[in-house]
Amino acid sequence: AQSVAQPEDQVNVAEGNPLTVKCTYSVSGNPYLFWYVQYPNRGLQFLLKYITGDNLVKGSYGFEAEFNKSQTSFHLKKPSALVSDSALYFCAVDNYGQNFVFGPGTRLSVLP
Amino acid sequence: DGGITQSPKYLFRKEGQNVTLSCEQNLNHDAMYWYRQDPGQGLRLIYYSQIVNDFQKGDIAEGYSVSREKKESFPLTVTSAQKNPTAFYLCASSPEGLAGAITDTQYFGPGTRLTVL
Numbered sequence: 509a510q511s512v513a514q515p516e517d518q519v520n521v522a523e524g525n526p527l528t529v530k531c532t533y534s535v536s537g538n539p540y541l542f543w544y545v546q547y548p549n550r551g552l553q554f555l556l557k558y559i560t561g562d563n564l565v566k567g568s569y570g571f572e573a574e575f576n577k578s579q580t581s582f583h584l585k586k587p588s589a590l591v592s593d594s595a596l597y598f599c600a601v602d603n604y605g606q607n608f609v610f611g612p613g614t615r616l617s618v619l620p
Numbered sequence: 621d622g623g624i625t626q627s628p629k630y631l632f633r634k635e636g637q638n639v640t641l642s643c644e645q646n647l648n649h650d651a652m653y654w655y656r657q658d659p660g661q662g663l664r665l666i667y668y669s670q671i672v673n674d675f676q677k678g679d680i681a682e683g684y685s686v687s688r689e690k691k692e693s694f695p696l697t698v699t700s701a702q703k704n705p706t707a708f709y710l711c712a713s714s715p716e717g718l719a720g721a722i723t724d725t726q727y728f729g730p731g732t733r734l735t736v737l
Contacts, residue, residue, distance in 0.1 A: 512662075542725070544728075550730055550731070551624075551626075551710055551728035551729050551730045551731045552663075552710065552712075552726075552728040553728070554725045554726070554727070557725060598662060598663065608653075608665065608726065610655075610662040610663040610664075611662050612662040613662050
């Protein structure tokens with residue numbers, strides 16, 4: 509069965525420092541990978557996705573993610589964190605013709 | 621403005637009562653989805669609909685029912701058979717259904733927080 513893991517429940521980072529939110533997946537074939545962000549009491553917002561091509565994907569709000577097929581990972585990154593980036597981040601996998609599977613989420617806190 | 625709306629934002633229900641959550645989209649999307657979010661468990665798919673008058677069960681459909689009489693609307697009913705209904709419910713839509721959703725991004729509504737008293 510396909511699954512998505514986000515090994516860290518919580519990530520704390522100081523404002524201005526680089527941030528990484530980790531995601532690994534277990535699916536057969538070539539999955540399509542997504543990152544979504546959820547601000548307090550809000551729905552999810554799309555950040556970026558990887559379908560094919562360049563392993564480094566750039567998305568909204570200065571975020572980027574790197575697809576690593578050998579490590580089955582799709583870590584979310586940002587060179588310089590902002591306090592306003594504090595939110596809940598979800599990694600998701602869409603295996604063609606199958607369910608859209610979300611990870612459990614990672615709460616990011618950016619400290620001023 | 622195009623988007624997805626969910627109402628109400630907060631909903632309280634007594635045990636044993638059915639309750640219906642509204643989801644409307646004006647994005648002209650074919651597919652719509654209902655997810656349930658619980659702390660530490662991410663999102664779990666309840667039901668999805670790829671086209672009007674058709675819907676399929678997701679991973680946790682027991683105790684829930686849906687209808688898709690119009691393209692724009694996909695209401696979710698939480699029935700008294702749902703043993704643990706207190707949760708945050710998210711509705712989403714995408715231009716194509718799961719079978720054709722090779723690259724489709726899902727667009728989410730703001731959510732409804734249901735509390736059973």
